[in-house]
Amino acid sequence: xxxxxxxAAEKKAMKALMAKxxxxxxxxxxxxxKELKERYEKAKKLQERVDLFKGVNDLxxxxxxxxxxxxxxxxxxxxxxxATDIPRQAMSYSGKFxxxxxxxxxxxxxxxxxxxxxxxxxxxxxxxIPPRLVDYLPAxxxxxxxxxxxxxxxxxxxxxxxxxxxxxxxxxKLNLVRDTQTLKVVAVLTDEIDxxxxxxxxxxxxxxxxxxxxxxxxxxxxxILHGDGTATHLLGLDHVTGTQTQEWxxxxxxxxxxxxxxxxxxxxGVQVIALSSADWMEAQTRKDAEGHYYMGxxxxxxxxxxxxxxxxxxxxxxxxxxxxxxxxSLAIGTDNMMRLEWDAxxxxxxxxxxxxxxxxxxxxxxxxxxxxxxxxxxxxxxK
Numbered sequence: 001x002x003x004x005x006x007x008a009a010e011k012k013a014m015k016a017l018m019a020k021x022x023x024x025x026x027x028x029x030x031x032x033x034k035e036l037k038e039r040y041e042k043a044k045k046l047q048e049r050v051d052l053f054k055g056v057n058d059l060x061x062x063x064x065x066x067x068x069x070x071x072x073x074x075x076x077x078x079x080x081x082x083a084t085d086i087p088r089q090a091m092s093y094s095g096k097f098x099x100x101x102x103x104x105x106x107x108x109x110x111x112x113x114x115x116x117x118x119x120x121x122x123x124x125x126x127x128x129i130p131p132r133l134v135d136y137l138p139a140x141x142x143x144x145x146x147x148x149x150x151x152x153x154x155x156x157x158x159x160x161x162x163x164x165x166x167x168x169x170x171x172x173k174l175n176l177v178r179d180t181q182t183l184k185v186v187a188v189l190t191d192e193i194d195x196x197x198x199x200x201x202x203x204x205x206x207x208x209x210x211x212x213x214x215x216x217x218x219x220x221x222x223x224i225l226h227g228d229g230t231a232t233h234l235l236g237l238d239h240v241t242g243t244q245t246q247e248w249x250x251x252x253x254x255x256x257x258x259x260x261x262x263x264x265x266x267x268x269g270v271q272v273i274a275l276s277s278a279d280w281m282e283a284q285t286r287k288d289a290e291g292h293y294y295m296g297x298x299x300x301x302x303x304x305x306x307x308x309x310x311x312x313x314x315x316x317x318x319x320x321x322x323x324x325x326x327x328x329s330l331a332i333g334t335d336n337m338m339r340l341e342w343d344a345x346x347x348x349x350x351x352x353x354x355x356x357x358x359x360x361x362x363x364x365x366x367x368x369x370x371x372x373x374x375x376x377x378x379x380x381x382x383k
Contacts, residue, residue: 007046014039075114077139077332079132079220082213085110086340086357110338112359114139131304133221133312134332136272137325142183142333142362150177152242153266153369183335184234186223187358188215212357216338222316224332224363234363237323242368246324247375252283253298256306259324259372268326268370272310278319279376280311320377326370333362 017036021028028036089108152175161170190212222236229235237243246259260270275283284301286294295301304311317323338359365371 007043010039010043010046014043075139076137077112077114077134077334079112079134079217080213082110082112082216082338083210086212086338089340108340110340110357112334112336112338114141114334114336131312132217133224133272133274133314134217136310136312137224137330137332138271138328139332139334140364141336142181144183144335144360146181146333148179148181148364148366150179150365151175151367151369152177181333181362181364183333183360183362184232185358185360186216186219187356188212188219189356190354192352192354212355216357216359218316220332220361221314223361225314225316227363234361235365236363237371237373240365240368240371243371243373244369245373245375248378251378252279252286252376253294253306255374255376256283256322256324259322259374260307260309262372263324263326263370266369268329268367270309271325271327271329272312273306274312274314274317274323274325275376276317276319276321277313277315279317279322280313282376320375322374322376324372324374326367326372329365329367329370331364331366333364335360 014036017028017032017039020032021036089110159170163169223234225236226238227234227236228239244259244262246255246262249255249258256273260273263270283306284293284295284299288294299306304313338357340355340357342353342355
């Protein structure tokens with residue numbers, strides 16, 4: 001139980017005692033008077049910690065203010081920054097109590113900033129976490145419940161035209177639908193960690209930083225791909241209605257290019273090509289009839305591009321499945337913050353600590369027809 005929850009419980013208990021006490025406390029027993037005093041002293045200490053917690057996070061989390069979410073400024077999620085921000089915030093919070101590592105129980109808010117509205121850096125030299133799909137998708141700060149405008153594709157939607165004087169103007173059907181979105185919680189709880197391990201800054205960075213960050217990235221990315229939109233899942237690409245498909249044609253390159261063409265033929269640019277690790281390896285190692293790699297003409301493995309379009313290697317994609325994601329077709333909705341809590345209560349007798357992180361996300365799809373699912377599996381017979 002966090003400090004705020006403990007404080008609320010103490011206040012509730014004191015309120016019940018005060019209701020029984022009467023005008024001068026004459027209705028309380030000696031034991032109840034003692035209990036009231038003890039709860040009051042405990043509540044005072046908890047209030048001091050809550051006030052300190054709020055003050056520290058007001059200084060450290062400007063990026064997560066509500067005003068930044070209302071601005072809805074598009075950019076890209078910096079989830080990988082959590083690898084350093086989670087341990088930094090945890091140690092900063094503990095430091096306020098004179099503890100070098102982590103205090104036995106605490107909680108803090110960690111900003112999940114939206115950064116780099118331009119083209120993302122495709123390579124992270126020396127990074128333990130390689131580039132992921134979430135690094136290339138646009139993101140927008142959101143309130144817990146919000147509306148988006150989704151464009152639907154219909155035949156014969158009309159178009160502009162040259163109109164003679166006095167004639168009726170043509171109608172263009174915008175085909176816009178309002179959808180209500182809700183941010184959903186993505187959370188993870190660690191197993192028990194030796195408390196003395198977490199007195200070392202390097203261990204804190206490794207266990208609370210890199211490990212938890214990678215788990216959050218894996219989960220968010222998996223939900224973006226496969227979530228079924230039920231109460232416990234985001235609505236992922238696999239379950240979005242109105243997307244396009246591209247079946248296998250000749251080879252992996254022709255299939256992907258035909259998928260790209262499906263977007264460009266309707267005036268949608270390419271945001272990113274999402275491929276499984278196996279399919280990306282297949283593309284990089286494919287040779288022509290003379291045994292030469294296609295790399296020089298089609299692929300730039302260093303910058304992870306294909307025909308100049310960004311490629312994201314996605315561990316959560318099954319071999320034989322890929323996506324061409326169109327520009328301005330979707331975005332990740334987020335509340336811009338992550339709550340980190342840790343507690344030694346459950347492992348007190350074993351000097352063990354457990355930690356939990358949670359944050360909220362949604363997938364906003366603006367143009368389903370700007371998403372092309374690729375079938376990259378060659379048929380067993382025929383072409």
